[in-house]
Amino acid sequence: EDQVTQSPEALRLQEGESSSLNCSYTVSGLRGLFWYRQDPGKGPEFLFTLYSAGEEKEKERLKATLTKKESFLHITAPKPEDSATYLCAVIRDTGFQKLVFGTGTRLLVSP
């Protein structure tokens, strides 16, 4: 059974304090791994897609990396506006590409 586990559940950082969020996955035939940002009361907002081990994607202060077992979302010098829940999801390489989501990491960045 496909499984996605995110850690930590919650993370509190000071502004400028860099850190990483982890997403470990178990899926046969990975087609892609996705990172989303979700603000309270809103739908998930797409950030990155990673397709193969070794791949990296960057967007402003965020950088996503992928290995054969896990993905990291590195946050460099975060700002309070980076506070959100970050969701990881995977898609299998069979049939309709159903997303399997982790439960997310709640990030709070204090000024």
Add this chain to the structure above:
Amino acid sequence: NAGVTQTPKFQVLKTGQSMTLQCAQDMNHEYMSWYRQDPGMGLRLIHYSVGAGITDQGEVPNGYNVSRSTTEDFPLRLLSAAPSQTSVYFCASSTQQGGYEQYFGPGTRLTVT
């Protein structure tokens, strides 16, 4: 482009009532999905569609019906609401050409009393 839109934003139902959650997208995406989000459980797939006239069940389909008569619209019907269906519901769309990343609507918060 409005992207993915959902109505209503909030809804309160009594046990046994029925209702339809509306979802529309204007991106000409062939894939559309419905998810529910519950605390501590992540987003779970209810039903999905790979094109007009084609739907299938996801992980938690019981108590819900869908149909897709057009590319743009994908309504979710609750046949007889139960307190266990209290949740936040998200509609999403995607396209094979876009790399399968799904674009989500703003959600509908449903409470069943």
